[in-house]
Amino acid sequence: MVQFPEQFRWGTGTYSYQVEGAAHEDGRGESIWDRFCATPGTIVNNESGLVACDHYHRYAEDIALLKQLGVQMYHFSIAWPRIMPTGRGPVNQLGLDFYDRLVDALLEAGIEPFATLYHWDLPQALQDELGGWANRETAYAFAEYVDVVTKHFGSRIHNWLTLNEPAVTAFEGHEIGIHAPGARDVRLAWQTTHHFLLAHGLAVPIIRANGDEKTRVGITLNFTQLDPVSDTPEDVAATRFMDGKMHRWFLDPIFRGAYPADVVKHLGDYVPKTETGDAEIIARPLDFLGANYYTRSVIKHDPTAFSEYPSVDVEGVEHTEMDWEVYPRGIYNMLTRLHREYAVPRIYLVENGAAFADAVNPDDTVDDPRRIAYLREHLLQVHTAIAEGVPLAGYSVWALLDNFEWSEGYRMRFGIVYVDYPTQKRIMKASGHWYQKVIASNTVH
Numbered sequence: 001m002v003q004f005p006e007q008f009r010w011g012t013g014t015y016s017y018q019v020e021g022a023a024h025e026d027g028r029g030e031s032i033w034d035r036f037c038a039t040p041g042t043i044v045n046n047e048s049g050l051v052a053c054d055h056y057h058r059y060a061e062d063i064a065l066l067k068q069l070g071v072q073m074y075h076f077s078i079a080w081p082r083i084m085p086t087g088r089g090p091v092n093q094l095g096l097d098f099y100d101r102l103v104d105a106l107l108e109a110g111i112e113p114f115a116t117l118y119h120w121d122l123p124q125a126l127q128d129e130l131g132g133w134a135n136r137e138t139a140y141a142f143a144e145y146v147d148v149v150t151k152h153f154g155s156r157i158h159n160w161l162t163l164n165e166p167a168v169t170a171f172e173g174h175e176i177g178i179h180a181p182g183a184r185d186v187r188l189a190w191q192t193t194h195h196f197l198l199a200h201g202l203a204v205p206i207i208r209a210n211g212d213e214k215t216r217v218g219i220t221l222n223f224t225q226l227d228p229v230s231d232t233p234e235d236v237a238a239t240r241f242m243d244g245k246m247h248r249w250f251l252d253p254i255f256r257g258a259y260p261a262d263v264v265k266h267l268g269d270y271v272p273k274t275e276t277g278d279a280e281i282i283a284r285p286l287d288f289l290g291a292n293y294y295t296r297s298v299i300k301h302d303p304t305a306f307s308e309y310p311s312v313d314v315e316g317v318e319h320t321e322m323d324w325e326v327y328p329r330g331i332y333n334m335l336t337r338l339h340r341e342y343a344v345p346r347i348y349l350v351e352n353g354a355a356f357a358d359a360v361n362p363d364d365t366v367d368d369p370r371r372i373a374y375l376r377e378h379l380l381q382v383h384t385a386i387a388e389g390v391p392l393a394g395y396s397v398w399a400l401l402d403n404f405e406w407s408e409g410y411r412m413r414f415g416i417v418y419v420d421y422p423t424q425k426r427i428m429k430a431s432g433h434w435y436q437k438v439i440a441s442n443t444v445h
């Protein structure tokens with residue numbers, strides 16, 4: 001049994017496009033994910049977030065679940081297309097009204113809102129008019145949106161995350177093409193990474209100016225344990241590059257003020273175009289780093305690869321429904337690395353969780369022992385990292401609810417609460433009851 005620190009905060013989360021639904025309600029504009037999902041063949045079963053978990057209408061019921069769990073914090077994202085339906089200019093009051101209801105209900109329940117300003121749902125109008133994140137202008141449009149939102153919520157929301165996982169939305173969305181907007185252009189993908197980082201840096205002083213003495217700002221980056229399939233120089237170099245692409249390309253400009261030289265060298269003339277002053281904007285000091293961890297990837301050299309090296313399957317070890325290896329030691333490695341190499345002032349673990357094939361029993365219960373085991377093993381590693389001095393302030397399990405899992409649609413269930421989509425009925429899974437006890441006792445057995 002391990003005891004977590006007195007002030008350690010426990011949470012969970014959801015994100016706008018994955019749970020809200022109400023895609024055409026109350027003035028919400030189209031997002032690039034609406035457009036992407038409408039393109040046949042992009043999403044399993046051609047599903048979309050049009051209805052999702054109907055959280056837009058059922059948020060009070062979902063907050064009651066948060067209260068039942070006993071969480072102290074709740075991660076959610078604000079949908080830019082609800083606030084500014086065309087991405088710039090006119091503000092949609094009904095969009096602000098929804099998040100007013102959500103935030104006020106959270107505060108009423110004694111739950112700290114942790115708001116992410118961008119979780120991949122760019123207004124489609126900006127994709128049409130500017131080319132989306134390929135255009136530097138979109139970073140400035142993001143800053144305008146951030147100003148509107150933080151002016152409105154700055155006295156009630158004190159923990160802000162500018163972006164969720166710029167690496168994932170940059171490369172899955174613009175290089176691999178399995179996320180919105182579905183581009184497959186290496187040069188464009190790397191250029192978007194710079195515009196995401198610029199957007200982040202532009203947002204930081206705006207959030208502070210519109211907040212108060214309790215306002216804290218961060219960004220959420222995703223981390224995967226990366227190991228070479230062998231110790232050959234080629235496999236080691238391929239792994240080092242992928243660590244650069246997925247991790248150091250974002251950590252270094254934010255915490256060290258410059259892109260990592262080895263990646264810049266590798267990219268050659270594919271390196272993003274930047275402007276004087278960008279580096280200083282991107283490196284504006286943060287109060288905390290949000291970190292997501294799920295799994296390990298074992299990387300193999302490929303002589304034809306340039307920007308993406310392949311990973312190999314690891315046989316004989318547990319995998320989740322996403323075919324992600326269960327590798328708890330990786331969360332310890334990630335946390336201690338951030339502390340050792342980047343001296344991050346404070347860290348929140350924003351997402352950690354697993355998709356398993358959950359099913360409802362005849363008595364309306366859901367047994368998910370594999371998820372309990374996954375969470376327990378990762379939390380034990382988290383505890384070891386904290387005991388070694390990592391300034392981890394809180395942990396949030398992904399996710400509160402089963403939800404729209406991007407290109408996988410609804411077949412992947414990450415929730416500690418089961419969602420029966422045809423009826424929208426919520427059922428707390430065994431992992432939810434287990435997590436409730438972890439929070440109440442602040443211990444993991």
Ligand SMILES: OC[C@@H]1[C@@H](O)[C@H](O)[C@@H](O)c2nc(CNc3ccccc3)cn21
Nearest residue numbers: 015164165168172222292294351405414
């Ligand atoms: O896939 C589970 C969650 C997803 O639902 C969240 O919206 C997103 O923030 C999230 N990020 C990761 C980590 N990495 C990742 C890698 C490749 C594709 C998608 C996500 C997992 N997840």
